[in-house]
Amino acid sequence: MSGTTIVSPVGTRIARAKRDRAGALIGYLPVGFPTLEQSIDAAVALVENGVDVLELGLPYTDPVMDGPVIQRATQTALENGFRLRDAFTAVEAIRSRVDAPILLMTYWNPVVQYGVDRFADDLVSAGGAGLITPDLTVDSGAPWLAASDRTGLDRVFLAAPTSTGERLELAVTNSRGFVYVVSTMGVTGARSDVDASARTLVDRLRAVGSTSACVGIGISTGEQVAEVLEYADGAIVGSALVRALSEDGVQGAAKVAASLAVGTRR
Amino acid sequence: MTTHLRDEQGPFFGEFGGRFMPESLIAALDEIAAAYDEAKNDPAFAAELTELHRSYTGRPSILTEAPRFARHAGDARIILKREDLNHTGSHKINNVLGQALLARRLGKTRLIAETGAGQHGVATATAAALMGMSCVVYMGEVDTERQALNVARMRLLGAEVVPVTTGTRTLKDALNEAFRDWVANVEDTHYVLGTVAGPHPFPVMVRDFHKIIGEEARQQVLDLTGALPDAVIACVGGGSNAIGIFHAFLDDPDVTLIGYEAAGDGVDTLRHAATITMGRPGVLHGSRSMMLQDEDGQTSDSHSISAGLDYPGVGPEHAWLASIGRAQYLPITDTEAMAAFRLLCETEGIIPAIESAHALAGALTLGRELGPCKVILINLSGRGDKDVETAARYFGVLDEVALVATELEASSLEAGELASDALTDELHAGSGEAAELASGRGVQL
Structure with missing residues (x-):
């Protein structure tokens, strides 16, 4: 079975965060926004301000799981000439400056066009930890399961409030690093209340054996991070960081990261 | 064993097809696939659709x-x-009536759709009106401009038309927006996908309808x-x-x-x-x-x-x-x-x-x-x-002066201006031609 012999860099980091603090803070930023350089600087700043694991989004023309804030940012990155290879450049540059595992969050077609195996190999070479695949589920993901097992990369699948027990088990068994808990039915974006369904969903994942479940979608404050870490292993923040970066630059993103990290204290 | 090309039932057609979708929507797709399989073998479903086709379509x-x-x-x-x-x-009504009946079987009360030319949106708005459901249609902003008449038709039918301003502001972006709506509202909403694309079971189901x-x-x-x-x-x-x-x-x-x-x-x-x-x-x-x-x-x-x-x-x-x-x-x-x-x-x-x-x-x-x-x-x-x-402009047979005059007159009437105004009188002369245009005689192909 997968996941039992490969040591997961992301899983290890989350476990350490749980030991030392309330849990892990996972921060999302799109590569190439507002520029490649600034996205690298911003990612480094997130880690320096308490983010444990980085989730770098690859700008894509048809991001069906993304809300308006992230859509605007990724569209800007595309207009500024983002190329797929920039993702590897960014991973390498960030890894040379800070020690945090980096997952790429990517829609599936860019990986298919790059070549699944070639993508995996280049990600390993750049020092990346693995992929989060918002539009690729385990049952459609055979080539990625094979490539990630071959290379030892982490693979994060999603679990939704509407997922059946059988599907939750599929996600838990096949994910490496963590399972991405979709807190609420909807696309990415900050919400004032993180749905109570997240708590229920984490309970359901625990029941089928999950030891690493991180909650995303809707989290934007340190208080919400703290609340989520009462029952989950990590909290994922995206839109709030992207908004800060677009409005107040790298310093703004760093400040928001620091305030989110307060929520990881025990 | 003889294989027939007509027998393909998905999810794959050779190397094409499948289902590459966010986990949040998998349950809904499974639900539709199961309901469709059941409906397909239910004579009552077929009878109802056939009757609608006879007496409505x-x-x-x-x-x-x-x-x-x-x-x-x-x-x-x-x-x-x-x-x-x-x-x-258009042909779009064939699929829409089938899916709307299916949505009703599933207890959904809200239909959403993407549309390009507006034909699928109009058909969906029509089915929603017929079955007493609410309806939201996503349409690229570029398309709402070039197909303004169909936007008006959808609104008359009680649907809300949402112009999509992301990406290229055309059909593909309307699909993205419809998927986003569906992710958030899947409990009471059925997404009436309008073509034989999308995740399984849409390509097979839409084809069958x-x-x-x-x-x-x-x-x-x-x-x-x-x-x-x-x-x-x-x-x-x-x-x-x-x-x-x-x-x-x-x-x-x-x-x-x-x-x-x-x-x-x-x-x-x-x-x-x-x-x-x-x-x-x-x-x-x-x-x-x-x-x-x-x-x-x-x-x-x-x-x-x-x-x-x-x-x-x-x-x-x-x-x-x-x-x-x-x-x-x-x-x-x-x-x-x-x-x-x-x-x-x-x-x-x-x-x-x-x-x-x-x-x-x-x-x-x-x-x-x-x-x-x-x-x-x-x-x-x-x-x-x-x-x-579009065609009249393309062939240069549209009386632009009359059209603009009609629009101006409409806005000036809205502003409550009096018809005795000299400018309005002048425009009135133009609106005679516009009326002719509206009746079809103004367009000489």
């Missing part, structure tokens, strides 16, 4: 021979399958001519009307099947929507098919004068039929389509949708290739009422 749609048009097509025998005469003006076109037409042509047609042709955007008319003929090897894609300014330019002709395999909107994309797998912008064909993807069953050589897909430019559009107007007294005009243009060449008396069945998928303004 106006099925079976008739065949019309087009002999004067055929003179320009090498004297082939041209037969039109008149889906344009369906209620709401449209295959009535070919089933009727096959028998009608047999009755009319005593034989099967030599060729069956249709325009292809996502491919719903084409698969609808092709399907009944898939296992008739002597019948040539040709889908005509929108070549826009030409396939040698970057401004076209000829997905199978110029694309390569990729994953878009939930399934693997042919698509227009750059080296990185970013979806390319498509272009066509016809909003309904302006889509960089295509249904997976078409990609498969192309890959095994059962159907051919050929490009038709804006210019060729518009010439055929006008020709049908003037030779047969039928104003086709610009989408369907791509198939008509294909027939002009195909007829000459096949030779006299060969029978070509064309799916006339929609009528051109929605395209009158």
